[in-house]
Amino acid sequence: xxxxxxxxxxxxxxxxxxxxxxxxxxxxxxxxxxxxxxxxxxxxxxxxxxxxxxxxxxxxxxxxxxxxxxxxxxxxxxxxxxxxxxxxxxxxxxxxxxxxxxxxxxxxxxxxxxxxxxxxxxxxxxxxxxxxxxxxxxxxxxxxxxxxxxxxxxxxxxxxxxxxxxxxxxxxxxxxxxxxxxxxxxxxxxxxxxxxxxxxxxxxxxxxxxxxxxxxxxxxxxxxxxxxxxxxxxxxxxxxxxxxxxxxxxxxxxxxxxxxxxxxxxxxxxxxxxxxxxxxxxxxxxxxxxxxxxxxxxxx
Numbered sequence: 157x158x159x160x161x162x163x164x165x166x167x168x169x170x171x172x173x174x175x176x177x178x179x180x181x182x183x184x185x186x187x188x189x190x191x192x193x194x195x196x197x198x199x200x201x202x203x204x205x206x207x208x209x210x211x212x213x214x215x216x217x218x219x220x221x222x223x224x225x226x227x228x229x230x231x232x233x234x235x236x237x238x239x240x241x242x243x244x245x246x247x248x249x250x251x252x253x254x255x256x257x258x259x260x261x262x263x264x265x266x267x268x269x270x271x272x273x274x275x276x277x278x279x280x281x282x283x284x285x286x287x288x289x290x291x292x293x294x295x296x297x298x299x300x301x302x303x304x305x306x307x308x309x310x311x312x313x314x315x316x317x318x319x320x321x322x323x324x325x326x327x328x329x330x331x332x333x334x335x336x337x338x339x340x341x342x343x344x345x346x347x348x349x350x351x352x353x354x355x356x357x358x359x360x361x362x363x364x365x366x367x368x369x370x371x372x373x374x375x376x377x378x379x380x381x382x383x384x385x386x387x388x389x390x391x392x393x394x395x396x397x398x399x400x401x402x403x404x405x406x407x408x409x410x411x412x413x414x415x416x417x418x419x420x421x422x423x424x425x426x427x428x429x430x431x432x433x434x435x436x437x438x439x440x441x442x443x444x445x446x447x448x449x450x451x452x453x454x455x456x
Contacts (some may be wrong), residue, residue: 185432191425193217200420216425227426229384230391235299235433237387238366241302245362246355248308253316254343275310278356285375296382301372306365312358319354320347360438367434388430 184207192205196213203210214263220227246283256268278284288304318418324347332342370389377385379394386394 165333182303186435189424189431190428193421193428195340195421195424197419197421214420216421218427219422220425227388227391227429230388231429233385234367234387234389234428234430237298238363241306242359242363244302245307245309245366249312249358250348250351250355251326252308253313254320254347255344256313256317257320271313281375289376295376296378296385298385300376300382301369301385301387302366304372304376306362306369306372309362312362316351316354316358318350324391325349362433363437384411388426392423392426395426 188205188207191207191209193216194199194212194214195205195209196211199209199211199213203342235269255262256271258264261267274382279287284304288300292303294300294303328346329342332346337345368389368394370387373382373385373387373390374393377383377390379386
């Protein structure tokens with residue numbers, strides 16, 4: 157057995173302490189967020205938030221239950237956009253990466269150029285908005301939350317392409333072709349099952365991007381025509397804007413009889429229900445995360 161020197165033990169102990177500190181720094185904001193959502197609104201305004209609320213209150217969650225028709229619909233839209241967007245994104249990304257990984261593909265260099273060039277140069281927000289809203293006419297539709305900026309990522313394409321080229325043995329693919337399997341069958345029945353860790357990792361990152369996205373809705377959805385497609389992030393942003401407006405107009409707040417609205421803690425409560433599904437799903441994908449990234453990041 158190798159003898160553990162004092163220096164090795166010291167470095168390992170220091171590394172564990174540093175990593176624990178970083179882990180606490182990542183977890184504590186979520187703990188504070190949950191604690192803040194159960195804090196009395198007046199207490200939070202007067203004394204701020206703390207990890208141990210001085211006065212507990214469920215007013216924020218009572219408001220969510222009362223307004224569940226709007227918030228619940230936004231929650232459903234968020235789940236729908238995340239699931240469908242992630243699935244479509246994985247299909248497009250993996251199929252494009254598989255095509256680029258084939259060295260004998262006609263026009264492969266042109267396709268690679270078309271994939272990488274938009275990563276370095278683009279027409280900007282105004283040009284993108286004009287193309288998506290006027291040419292493709294996806295404004296105030298569900299596709300406005302799925303396609304722009306999120307459907308395909310060049311980095312993910314290159315990551316998966318490198319994995320297909322360097323981690324899947326060409327002899328396996330050649331043997332399958334000799335047995336008469338079609339190219340699509342080869343992709344579905346052999347390539348994809350061998351790429352589960354990487355695909356799960358890319359899917360997790362894509363799902364996080366879709367779940368947290370609110371800019372597409374801000375650009376391409378209007379409250380009158382596209383309000384039915386609002387996600388939980390857009391509803392939270394809209395609530396924040398309404399609360400800020402009412403806070404600056406005390407007469408309107410008094411007229412609407414909402415002086416006791418838990419404005420501050422309500423934002424925290426909506427944020428809590430917004431992150432819970434991601435926190436619940438992450439442990440199931442964690443086993444693939446590190447392995448998946450390293451698999452596609454190495455090129456021999």
